[in-house]
Amino acid sequence: MAKGDTLGEFEHLVLLAIVRLRDDAYGMRVRREIAARTGRDVTIGAVYTTLERLAAKELVTSELGDATPERGGRAKRTFRVTGAGVQALNRTRGEMARMTQGLAYPLPEVIG
């Protein structure tokens, strides 16, 4: 496998959030999606640096939108997952599936 092909665990979550949010995947919203689904309250800085890194790897692209007519409605930068990004997600999913094959979740506290 080529190097740089594996997703870090937080990269993985961010990528999945973007997939879920479709057209509405901008930084703050990604952060909320992850918080809502995982219970982790990551900071917005963590999300953006990860988004930047994913963009550098060309697993996502971004586009600056128009400002919305709401109080504080600064223009949003929305993200999309690229073909390579989808491939990375599918590959990661496959690896995890093979590693967990035959295991029954939740795993019992005492193994063996």
Added chain:
Amino acid sequence: MAKGDTLGEFEHLVLLAIVRLRDDAYGMRVRREIAARTGRDVTIGAVYTTLERLAAKELVTSELGDATPERGGRAKRTFRVTGAGVQALNRTRGEMARMTQGLAYPLPEVIG
């Protein structure tokens, strides 16, 4: 969530390998298990530093065994997953499940 509670992606794989291997989880074997199931050929150094980290976090314990009567049969250091390790695996699994809920794999190249 308490800090240091999340599993890095490679930590996750190593922990799963130990669960799979039960009584036979020592460094070289963990490496082979991961290679066989994911296609990644990680170096042995990568595996051991990760095992050390997991031990430092008390997600695994290790025990030095007896030498086996084979050519090159040096004593093996075998690893077991602790209760906290199992909890970390179950928690991580849950997070991922909620993040992927409703998504059909493999994801299509073009999203949306």
Added chain:
DNA sequence: GCCACTGTTTCTACATAATAGATAAAATGC
């Protein structure tokens, strides 16, 4: 027009995790 406020993005610095590659150790067989 200025100010407070809101939702968003950007910047900077540091901590933790991943990875490689070389070296050392402990056993066997000849």
Added chain:
DNA sequence: GCATTTTATCTATTATGTAGAAACAGTGGC
């Protein structure tokens, strides 16, 4: 004793994760 095998340890570097503060761009009240 020496070559060979299997395993473990050490050292260094890069990549990822995380926090927190600052900057931006808009709204609305007065």
